[in-house]
Amino acid sequence: MKIFGSSGVRGVANEELTPAFVTRVAMAVGSVWTADADGPVRIALGRDTRATGEMFADSASAGLTSVGCDVDRLGVIPTPGLQSYADSEGVPGVMITASHNPAQYNGVKLVGSNGVELARDALERVEDRLLSERFEQATWDETGDTRRVEDARERYVDALLDSVDRETIADADLTVALDPGHGAGALTSPEFLRRLGCRVVTVNGQPDGHFPGRDPEPVEKNLGDLRRLVRTADADVGIAHDGDADRAIFVDETGTHVEGDAALAALAASELQPGDTTVSAVNVSQRLVDAVDAAGADLELTPIGSTNIITSIERLQREGESVPVAGEGNGGVLFPDYRLARDGAYTAARFLELVAERPASEISAAHAGYHNVRVNVQYGDDAERERLIRAAEAAAHDADAELTTIDGYRLDFGDAWVLVRPSGTEPVVRIYAEARDPDRAQELADSMYDALQHA
Template sequence: MGKIFGTFGVRGIANKKITPEFALKIGMAFGTLLKREQPDKELWVVIGRDTRVSGEMLKNALISGLLSVGINVIDAGVAPTPAIQFACKYFGTDGGAVITASHNPPEYNGIKLLESNGLGLKKERETIVEELFFKEEFYKAKWDEIGQLVERDIIRPYIDTIKAKVDVEAIRKRKPFVVVDTSNGAGSLVLPYLLRELGCKVVSVNAQPDGHFPARNPEPNEENLQGFMKIVKSLKADFGVAQDGDADRSVFIDENGNFIQGDKTFALVVKAMLEENKGGLVVTTIATSHIIDELAKMHGGKVLKTKVGDLIVSRALLEHNGLVGGEENGGVIFPDHVLGRDGAMTVAKIVEIFAKRGKKFSELIKELPKFYQVKTKKHIEGDRKAIVAEVAEIAEKEELKIDTTDGTKILFEDGWVLIRASGTEPIIRIFAEAKSDKRAKEYLNIGLKLLDEVLKA
């Protein structure tokens, strides 16, 4: 049986891999799964998309597939991925789907399928969708049982729900000056408006929805944000926020134009929420900074570490009744709001923290426990997971303390190094962290040396 889905949904080049025929069959397969599970129920699925050029074409094909099976569809139009996850709960649907390729270049697109609670589809249900897709065993509704299609707005209720979760009065008192770059993506319809309604002074750039992503690559990393970093500093803003194409992640620039690593903004949220709730469970991945562990110790919290992947973190939050979750790339998950990374909710919470603390953004970052990180990657063909497993074997022989939750993580007294195969690219990533820059580089070199030993063998 063939495989379609990766860690969360499927992605590829639009009209090559992700064609209208492909989307139609996914819709029919997903609809058939829902019909089999609840044959007598009137079933509804909510669908949304990001701003990509191919999005409308693929959305209409996916909708046609669902309607043909007898599934009713709510078309929420262009909206951030977390807004569609929110819509599943808000409209009380039986599932959802998002047409997006997140931070990938404009020629890509993809499909994510959602449970009724907005969480990504369970693996066992994904497997059934794949079987139905390849066998083409689709349910066909009678002519008078074909699903109905309705259009509904989710942006307004999504913004209102976020506003209700933060201290708007505190924000309005401080009136933060925020510059936003929504990468011509789905966040363009939410973030500038949300911030203005919260009482911020807002300057927005690249906020015209455009699926060509003319201004920059939609991945909000330091390399792609050089121009934006200069804008934030030159405008003398309190801070800047940049999002990816589907607005599930937000990254921050301080008032001096410095790029802030994702796990530091995650740490700001963790610190505030542990203080507000007098402890709680934080769920994060094996690759996230140990700043989180230190903050949990300081504020009576606990930390659960998972494999890398926002879907894995979201599931663990649900299973263990977690307070907040996140990853090192800046994705923060607020499980009482949306069971997935939410860029807009992250910004609202950070703005609230900024307003209440009364300090500069750079000062808030300086107050966090001090850790230094270095990262590199190696392009490697072949069985990368087997290579990483061999690194673990050598490390064990050398009597190093290891954690193999996801890849090989070697733990030292004051830091760690993680050697991990990418799930989406032919590379092995090496992350190291320590209490000093010198130590972090030493640990990175230990990881590289062990990896080279395996590659030379």
């Protein structure tokens, strides 16, 4: 049984994900880390703003202390903020977050003492402990202690400021419209951007785990408020985060949505040199492929999800490869020389360095010309999920296209591609399509959707 998906474990709070289950997850990972250290360890614990976040953080804290671990409770903090703290303190971390999922979801993400998400082999060890219930419970007088850490967010912002080109950004005198989407970034990104020398205006800027202004996922249909704010404030750029602020999506100075794939391609083009390698997921856009080809670099594809991308980057680095940038077109970008983690605020600053040189619309236009369609097909149970996957497999093998099965079924037709795969975080099968002709992209998505609907 696989507990951890492509980005941790998630589920609807108090239905699929319960306090008792989170306690057991914490007991399992605490037992693994204690065994590895041959004694009790200190563990950082953070959460995003979700309404159930404190409840699950309490559950995780109870599970960790019950197996003898001491817990540093960081409170509400972006996931990359917890990762920064873990790295600087040399302690592993547990993050309570469902990232971009709707308000009713929550989840658990595990981070090593280097600030990097746990790799698949480490997660499998935790899963084994969890499923076998081999917990190293401490005696009553050896249970762990907890302490509140009040300055973790401030330390994270300070670390960000030390890692970007503050002078270039400040000299550009930029006005930035920010939509943290009521998430954890509401407590860090406004201060960070102002200390970079930007004038900052915000929407959906108050932390609120019910996400009243918009859903946490920063996709185009959810960013109408930000696009309007960019226009009314005459801003140079708009920036949106997801619930735990490990992503950044942009709006140009005209109030037009910048495709995440275009932003990734622009950031990659500014970083890649001949002989470098970048890593992305199997739903990679041709925009990034074009940027990689133009730079004389290489591209490695992985299954979708930050865990898979990070695992690939670590392997490439061990092999002596240079990987200056990697990520997905959903706003989750990694700059491994800074930290092997997705960081929405850091990504935003790196994009601002580009905007300081030319308008965001020009940056986006340089990587335009492709049209994307994304469709979700919901399922009710595992049996229906299997029927959908079998239907996708049959349609893929019947198509006259190059088939890739790294994660789901990707069909490359030369002029366009379509991918169908089950989500690792929600009960949906996702269909992605891309082409230069918008009708062609829609046609491919519709054809796969029809095949799945017949199932």
